[in-house]
Amino acid sequence: MTLLVALVAVLLAAPAPPTLSDIEDEVVCPTCQVTLDQSNAPIAERMRAYIRERIAAGDSKEEIKAKLVEQFGPRVLAVPERRGFDLIAWLLPIGGAVLAAAVLGALAWRWSRAPRGEAGPLAPDVERRLDEELARFDG
Amino acid sequence: MTGARLKVGAQALAVGLVVALLALLVWKLVHDEGSGIPSALARGEQPPAPAFTLPRLDREGTLSLADLRGQAVVINFWASWCAPCKEEAPVLEAAWREHRDEGLVVLGVDFNDLRSDALAFMREVGMTYPVVYDRDGELVAKYGATGVPETFFVDRRGRLVGKRIAGAVNARDEFRRDFEEGLRLALGS
Numbered sequence: 001m002t003l004l005v006a007l008v009a010v011l012l013a014a015p016a017p018p019t020l021s022d023i024e025d026e027v028v029c030p031t032c033q034v035t036l037d038q039s040n041a042p043i044a045e046r047m048r049a050y051i052r053e054r055i056a057a058g059d060s061k062e063e064i065k066a067k068l069v070e071q072f073g074p075r076v077l078a079v080p081e082r083r084g085f086d087l088i089a090w091l092l093p094i095g096g097a098v099l100a101a102a103v104l105g106a107l108a109w110r111w112s113r114a115p116r117g118e119a120g121p122l123a124p125d126v127e128r129r130l131d132e133e134l135a136r137f138d139g
Numbered sequence: 140m141t142g143a144r145l146k147v148g149a150q151a152l153a154v155g156l157v158v159a160l161l162a163l164l165v166w167k168l169v170h171d172e173g174s175g176i177p178s179a180l181a182r183g184e185q186p187p188a189p190a191f192t193l194p195r196l197d198r199e200g201t202l203s204l205a206d207l208r209g210q211a212v213v214i215n216f217w218a219s220w221c222a223p224c225k226e227e228a229p230v231l232e233a234a235w236r237e238h239r240d241e242g243l244v245v246l247g248v249d250f251n252d253l254r255s256d257a258l259a260f261m262r263e264v265g266m267t268y269p270v271v272y273d274r275d276g277e278l279v280a281k282y283g284a285t286g287v288p289e290t291f292f293v294d295r296r297g298r299l300v301g302k303r304i305a306g307a308v309n310a311r312d313e314f315r316r317d318f319e320e321g322l323r324l325a326l327g328s
Contacts, residue, residue: 030251031251031286043218043252043253046219046220046253047253050253050255071254071274072251073272073275073276075276091251103149110145124302
C-alpha cells in the first residue's frame with residue numbers, strides 16, 4: 001500500500017523546475033549570435049539574470065522561452081520553431097535527404113537493369129594468344 | 140532511353156534549384172532597403188527615410204514615421220545594457236526639450252533589450268521622449284544601423300539628412316558637431 005501511495009505521489013508530482021543550463025544552450029544571444037552559454041556579452045548576462053528570475057518565479061522552461069521570444073522575436077531561439085515559415089528549416093533537410101535517396105535509388109535501379117555487353121567473337125590474334133596462354137598455364 | 144530521361148530530369152532539377160536560389164538572392168537585395176542608407180549618407184545624399192510602424196515602449200499603442208510627418212525627427216537606437224547610450228541620453232533629452240516647440244521629435248528605438256530593463260533605464264535617465272521597441276530588428280535593418288547607440292536625422296520632408304552618428308552623440312567633438320548639424324538640417328533652420 002505504501003509503495004502504491006509512493007508511486008502515485010511520484011506520478012502526480014510536478015515536473016522538476018528547469019535550471020539555467022537547461023535553457024541557456026537553447027537560446028541565442030541576440031548581439032553575438034551564439035548560444036547564451038557561450039556568450040559574455042552584456043545582454044547575455046542580463047538574459048541569464050532574467051532566466052534565473054523566471055525560474056525562481058516558478059515558470060517552466062517553455063514559458064521562459066516564450067517570454068524571451070515575446071521580447072526578442074523568434075531569432076532568440078537556437079533551434080527554429082516547428083511551425084510557420086521556420087518549418088522550412090526542418091522540412092528542407094528532410095526533403096533533401098528524401099530527394100537524394102530517390103535519386104540514388106533510381107540510379108541503382110538503372111544500373112542493375114542496364115543490359116550487359118554481349119561477348120562477341122574474339123579477334124583471331126587475341127584468340128590465338130589466349131589459347132597460348134591457357135596452354136602454358138595448363139602445361 | 141530511361142537513363143537519358145533521368146539525366147535530363149536531374150539537369151532540369153539542378154538548373155531549377157540554381158534559378159530559385161538566384162531569385163531568392165535578388166528578392167533579398169531588392170527588399171533590403173536599409174543596406175544602402177549609411178553609404179548614401181556618407182556620400183552626402185538625402186535618401187527618403189524608410190517607413191515603419193512599431194510598438195511603443197513608453198505607453199500603449201504603436202508609432203509610425205508617417206505620424207510624425209512635417210516634423211523633424213532624431214532617430215536614436217539604444218539599449219539599456221549599452222554604457223554609451225546612458226552617456227548620451229541627457230544630450231538627447233535636452234535637445235528634445237529645447238526644440239520640441241519648433242517641431243522636433245527625438246524618437247528612441249530600443250533594440251536587443253529586455254523590456255523591464257529598458258523601462259528601468261528610461262526612468263533612470265529621465266527619458267521623456269517617445270520610444271518604440273524594435274523587437275525583430277526591422278528598423279535596424281531598414282536603416283542599416285550597425286549597433287547601439289546610433290543616431291539618424293530626418294527632416295520635415297521625410298528625408299534622411301546630415302551624418303549617421305555611430306556612437307554616443309557626445310562621445311567626441313566630431314560627433315557633437317555632427318549632432319548639432321543634424322539638428323539644424325532636420326529642423327531646416
